[in-house]
Amino acid sequence: MSTSNSEPRPIVAYVASLELMKASSLLPSNKNRSTLVHTLARSLGLFAPDFSLTRTIALVPPQSAGFAELNSYHTKEYLDFVLDPKNMTTDSEDASKTEFGLEDDCPMFEGLPDYVRLVGGASLTAVKMLRNPRCDVAICWDGGRHHAQKSHASGFCYVADCTLALMALRRFTEPSPSGETSRKMRTMYLDLDLHFSDGVSHAFHKTSNTSNSPHLLTFSIHHAAPGFFPASPLANLPTPDDDPFSLSLPLKQGASNRTFARVWNCVERVHAAFDPDFIVLQCGVDGLAGDPCAIFNWSLGPEEGSLGWCINRVINEWRGKKLLLGGGGYDSPNAARAWAYVTSIALGNPLSIDTQIPDHPYFPLYAPSFILEVPAGNMQDQNSEDYLHTIDKAFDDVVATIARRMTE
Ligand SMILES: [Zn+2]
Numbered sequence: 001m002s003t004s005n006s007e008p009r010p011i012v013a014y015v016a017s018l019e020l021m022k023a024s025s026l027l028p029s030n031k032n033r034s035t036l037v038h039t040l041a042r043s044l045g046l047f048a049p050d051f052s053l054t055r056t057i058a059l060v061p062p063q064s065a066g067f068a069e070l071n072s073y074h075t076k077e078y079l080d081f082v083l084d085p086k087n088m089t090t091d092s093e094d095a096s097k098t099e100f101g102l103e104d105d106c107p108m109f110e111g112l113p114d115y116v117r118l119v120g121g122a123s124l125t126a127v128k129m130l131r132n133p134r135c136d137v138a139i140c141w142d143g144g145r146h147h148a149q150k151s152h153a154s155g156f157c158y159v160a161d162c163t164l165a166l167m168a169l170r171r172f173t174e175p176s177p178s179g180e181t182s183r184k185m186r187t188m189y190l191d192l193d194l195h196f197s198d199g200v201s202h203a204f205h206k207t208s209n210t211s212n213s214p215h216l217l218t219f220s221i222h223h224a225a226p227g228f229f230p231a232s233p234l235a236n237l238p239t240p241d242d243d244p245f246s247l248s249l250p251l252k253q254g255a256s257n258r259t260f261a262r263v264w265n266c267v268e269r270v271h272a273a274f275d276p277d278f279i280v281l282q283c284g285v286d287g288l289a290g291d292p293c294a295i296f297n298w299s300l301g302p303e304e305g306s307l308g309w310c311i312n313r314v315i316n317e318w319r320g321k322k323l324l325l326g327g328g329g330y331d332s333p334n335a336a337r338a339w340a341y342v343t344s345i346a347l348g349n350p351l352s353i354d355t356q357i358p359d360h361p362y363f364p365l366y367a368p369s370f371i372l373e374v375p376a377g378n379m380q381d382q383n384s385e386d387y388l389h390t391i392d393k394a395f396d397d398v399v400a401t402i403a404r405r406m407t408e
Pocket of ligand 1: 193194195284328
C-alpha cells in the first residue's frame with residue numbers, strides 16, 4: 001500500500017513518559033520492566049519519525065486518572081484506601097489490606113497511589129487518542145492489568161485499566177439518542193495472556209443478555225487447569241448454555257505456534273460473526289517460551305501461529321481501530337523484545353526477528369542471544385488433536401449463536 005505525500009500518515013499513539021516508566025518500574029511483580037520496555041523501543045529506533053513510511057508514531061504522555069475516572073469502575077472504598085499514601089506504610093490496618101486484596105502477590109508499595117493513577121490514566125489516554133480520526137492504533141504497554149477487580153487487587157493487578165478503557169470506549173462510541181440510523185459500535189476484547197482475564201470477563205459477563213445487539217465481546221485464550229490461577233468457571237470452553245459474548249479458549253501445557261495457528265481459526269470465526277469496530281488486545285507475554293511461568297512454549301515470530309503472527313493478523317487484517325495493552329511477562333528482557341517487535345508491526349515496518357539488540361544501557365541483560373527473537377524451547381505440546389477438535393466443535397456452536405444474535 002502506498003501513501004501519497006499529500007496525505008498524512010495514520011498515527012500510532014504510544015503512551016509513555018518518564019513519570020509513568022518510573023511508577024510502573026516499581027511494580028513488585030515486574031520491577032524495572034517498564035524501563036527495559038521503553039528503553040529498548042527507543043534504542044531500536046521505533047520512536048524516530050522516519051521509522052516507517054506507512055504510519056507515524058506519536059509519543060503521548062499519560063494524563064493521571066482522577067478519582068472520578070477510576071471510580072467509574074472501582075469502588076470509592078477501594079480507591080480511598082489505595083490512593084492514600086499514608087496507607088502504604090507497613091503498619092497500616094491489616095483488616096483493610098485483606099479486604100482490598102493488598103497482600104500476598106499484591107503487596108502495598110511506596111508509589112502505589114501514583115502507579116494506580118498513572119497506569120489507569122495511561123490506558124484512558126490511549127482511548128482518548130483513538131478519537132483522533134488519524135489515530136488507528138494506540139499502545140499502552142504499562143496497561144493490561146486484567147485481574148484487578150472493582151474493590152480488590154488481584155494477581156499483581158491493582159488497577160482495572162482494561163475494564164476502565166472498555167467503559168470509556170463505550171462512552172464515546174455510544175450512538176446519540178437521535179441517531180437511530182447509526183449502527184451500534186462494537187468492541188472486541190481479546191486477551192492473549194497466559195492467565196484467564198477474570199477481572200475483565202467478570203466485569204462484563206452477561207451484560208449482553210439485556211441487549212438485542214450486544215456491543216461488547218470478551219475473549220480470553222489462556223491456560224486453565226485445577227489449581228492454576230485464576231480459578232473461575234468462566235475460564236472453561238463455552239457450552240451452549242453460557243453467555244456467547246464472554247468467551248474462553250483454554251489451552252493445555254506446552255501450547256506452541258502449531259497449536260495457536262490451529263485455534264486461531266476460532267478467533268477469526270468469532271471475529272467475523274461479531275464484526276467489531278474496535279479491538280482491545282491484551283498482549284500479555286507470559287505464554288512465551290522462557291517465561292518463569294514455564295507453561296506455554298510460544299515463540300515471538302514471525303512463523304505462523306507465533307505471538308507476532310497472531311497480533312499482526314489483528315492489527316493489519318482486521319478493520320477498525322486497535323488498542324494494544326501489555327499484561328503479564330516475567331522475563332523482563334523478553335517482554336521488552338516482544339513489545340518492541342509488536343510496536344514495529346503496528347508501525348507497519350516489522351523488524352526482522354534476527355535484529356541485533358543495539359548497544360544501550362541494558363544491553364547485557366539480553367545475553368546470550370542478543371537478538372530480538374524469543375525462540376520456542378523443547379517443551380512437549382500437550383494439546384492433542386482430539387483436544388483441538390473439541391475446541392473446534394465448541395466454537396461451531398458459539399459462532400452460530402453470535403451470528404444469530406447480531407442479526408436479531
Ligand atoms: Zn499472566
